[in-house]
Amino acid sequence: MTETHQTHGPAALDVTGVVDPSSAPSATDQASLSELRDIPQATVTRLATYLRVLGVLADRDTTTVSSEELAAASGVGSAKLRKDLSFLGPNGVRGVGYEVARLHARIAGALGLDRVHNVVLVGVGNLGQALARYPGFARRGFSLVGLFDSDPERIGVSVGDLVVRHVDELEQACLELEATLGVISTPDEAVQEVADRLVRAGLRCILSFSPTLLDVPDNVETRQVDLAVEMQVLSFNGARNIENGPSSSASSSSNSPSSTSPRNGSVIAP
Amino acid sequence: MTETHQTHGPAALDVTGVVDPSSAPSATDQASLSELRDIPQATVTRLATYLRVLGVLADRDTTTVSSEELAAASGVGSAKLRKDLSFLGPNGVRGVGYEVARLHARIAGALGLDRVHNVVLVGVGNLGQALARYPGFARRGFSLVGLFDSDPERIGVSVGDLVVRHVDELEQACLELEATLGVISTPDEAVQEVADRLVRAGLRCILSFSPTLLDVPDNVETRQVDLAVEMQVLSFNGARNIENGPSSSASSSSNSPSSTSPRNGSVIAP
DNA sequence: GTCTGTGAAGGGCTTCACAGCT
DNA sequence: AGCTGTGAAGCCCTTCACAGAC
Numbered sequence: 001m002t003e004t005h006q007t008h009g010p011a012a013l014d015v016t017g018v019v020d021p022s023s024a025p026s027a028t029d030q031a032s033l034s035e036l037r038d039i040p041q042a043t044v045t046r047l048a049t050y051l052r053v054l055g056v057l058a059d060r061d062t063t064t065v066s067s068e069e070l071a072a073a074s075g076v077g078s079a080k081l082r083k084d085l086s087f088l089g090p091n092g093v094r095g096v097g098y099e100v101a102r103l104h105a106r107i108a109g110a111l112g113l114d115r116v117h118n119v120v121l122v123g124v125g126n127l128g129q130a131l132a133r134y135p136g137f138a139r140r141g142f143s144l145v146g147l148f149d150s151d152p153e154r155i156g157v158s159v160g161d162l163v164v165r166h167v168d169e170l171e172q173a174c175l176e177l178e179a180t181l182g183v184i185s186t187p188d189e190a191v192q193e194v195a196d197r198l199v200r201a202g203l204r205c206i207l208s209f210s211p212t213l214l215d216v217p218d219n220v221e222t223r224q225v226d227l228a229v230e231m232q233v234l235s236f237n238g239a240r241n242i243e244n245g246p247s248s249s250a251s252s253s254s255n256s257p258s259s260t261s262p263r264n265g266s267v268i269a270p
Numbered sequence: 271m272t273e274t275h276q277t278h279g280p281a282a283l284d285v286t287g288v289v290d291p292s293s294a295p296s297a298t299d300q301a302s303l304s305e306l307r308d309i310p311q312a313t314v315t316r317l318a319t320y321l322r323v324l325g326v327l328a329d330r331d332t333t334t335v336s337s338e339e340l341a342a343a344s345g346v347g348s349a350k351l352r353k354d355l356s357f358l359g360p361n362g363v364r365g366v367g368y369e370v371a372r373l374h375a376r377i378a379g380a381l382g383l384d385r386v387h388n389v390v391l392v393g394v395g396n397l398g399q400a401l402a403r404y405p406g407f408a409r410r411g412f413s414l415v416g417l418f419d420s421d422p423e424r425i426g427v428s429v430g431d432l433v434v435r436h437v438d439e440l441e442q443a444c445l446e447l448e449a450t451l452g453v454i455s456t457p458d459e460a461v462q463e464v465a466d467r468l469v470r471a472g473l474r475c476i477l478s479f480s481p482t483l484l485d486v487p488d489n490v491e492t493r494q495v496d497l498a499v500e501m502q503v504l505s506f507n508g509a510r511n512i513e514n515g516p517s518s519s520a521s522s523s524s525n526s527p528s529s530t531s532p533r534n535g536s537v538i539a540p
Numbered sequence: 541g542t543c544t545g546t547g548a549a550g551g552g553c554t555t556c557a558c559a560g561c562t
Numbered sequence: 563a564g565c566t567g568t569g570a571a572g573c574c575c576t577t578c579a580c581a582g583a584c
Contacts, residue, residue, distance in 0.1 A: 043553085077555080092566055136481070180508075213344070219511050228412070311575095312576090349578070363583085364545080543582105543584090547579095547580095551574105552576090558570105559566105
């Protein structure tokens with residue numbers, strides 16, 4: 001009852017989280033204006049994953065990693081990983097692999113994570129409080145700098161290091177705090193108004209946890225996390241798996257763990 | 271400071287959430303074994319969105335909707351919507367549109383949501399508690415039936431309607447509760463062990479909020495929600511928007527609000 | 541005339557397989 | 563010999579445009 005996994009095959013390197021913010025070495029790769037274009041959307045999403053895995057490897061003082069290993073630890077195929085990285089230009093050494101610290105810095109630079117992003121969070125209910133206390137938040141390049149709500153009972157309450165302020169101060173505070181990213185975890189009815197305020201305050205990036213469709217100007221980037229959609233897609237795919245018979249073809253969603261060489265055991269120990 | 275949006279164009283129908291679980295009419299469309307195949311992954315994800323919007327429309331006693339309207343309210347193009355629906359067979363009436371209740375039932379059936387799914391949640395920390403109290407959870411076909419944790423201080427505590435049980439009871443309880451979907455919101459270190467237990471208990475669908483890569487058998491479907499990845503992708507796309515100049519080309523992520531007829535005002539009022 | 545359903549064209553992403561560097 | 567970087571092939575998805583039903 002207490003033993004952990006033992007029947008597990010492909011997931012090499014056993015990356016289990018936990019990064020500390022001390023890794024970037026010398027290479028100060030600034031996102032050089034032209035790299036931003038031409039990186040496929042799907043690749044951008046995976047780069048963020050590689051970045052996290054590289055952080056874990058750096059913490060373990062792993063200095064070098066091959067595409068095969070990094071791919072396995074990230075849940076993708078090695079060819080896909082190399083293709084993804086190729087959009088950033090040459091990153092590794094042929095016959096050897098990638099230098100962990102260098103590649104980490106390279107990706108962070110490309111994603112614009114060499115500078116810290118200030119985040120404001122609006123809606124300090126159950127979910128908002130949980131988000132405000134989420135440690136991985138700060139650990140991956142984001143600094144929570146403001147909490148806002150409209151409920152008088154919540155104003156002035158401390159959550160983590162911050163004190164909840166009234167949402168009427170939002171526009172003003174965003175400017176003072178130099179916020180660049182807004183997170184909305186209010187009830188559905190308030191979402192659009194909050195989004196409008198964030199836009200008015202000059203924010204260009206909004207993450208919403210409401211299923212409501214946000215209506216914002218073209219130059220504002222939004223992203224939604226809808227829990228119910230995730231679960232519905234999940235259960236459908238689960239049903240399909242059983243239907244199709246539990247043979248090959250791997251899964252499907254965000255990560256496609258179709259390892260290139262199926263079930264060949266450890267990839268870390270050659 | 272108190273007025274809401276006024277410069278907003280395309281998002282017609284202004285769907286703002288809130289569904290109640292009283293809609294399905296006569297058509298008991300069972301997922302008929304062959305429909306499961308051949309539905310593109312991207313389509314499945316959007317079907318879940320359409321389903322939610324249709325729920326909202328049903329609540330408003332809207333009986334009929336055109337592809338143009340439903341598409342606008344869902345943040346997609348009308349052609350894409352029609353193509354998506356076509357995978358379920360004929361659903362509408364030419365020259366008229368779709369009957370809301372009928373289409374809702376049709377999609378729900380196709381996604382396997384005509385039966386309720388029992389969900390167990392493991393890890394009742396900040397995030398876990400927020401999830402446990404999330405109302406939209408139950409409102410969209412999922413019933414939370416069990417809460418588990420390993421921290422002695424949390425065992426026996428009530429969250430919502432449920433009492434937190436020890437994670438050692440997990441396998442046994444999953445069988446008794448007839449759970450079909452597991453949600454993991456534990457610290458990263460515990461995620462793999464919890465996943466192993468869920469698999470052992472026969473669950474085929476796992477939703478994880480940890481960035482850790484899950485290693486599970488092929489017939490188990492997993493899905494991850496990684497907050498940091500969402501924010502990193504968001505901020506990158508935001509930077510790219512500014513770089514490219516705030517012209518056309520709309521956004522990019524989950525929803526692509528590229529309305530077919532750009533900025534033509536209300537679609538709901540003909 | 542209106543609006544759905546769909547073949548066909550087009551674009552983007554993935555996979556393959558190998559050239560090229562160490 | 564080993565491993566990266568990359569053209570090319572293939573696949574999936576999106577978009578177009580129109581035939582067909584009402």
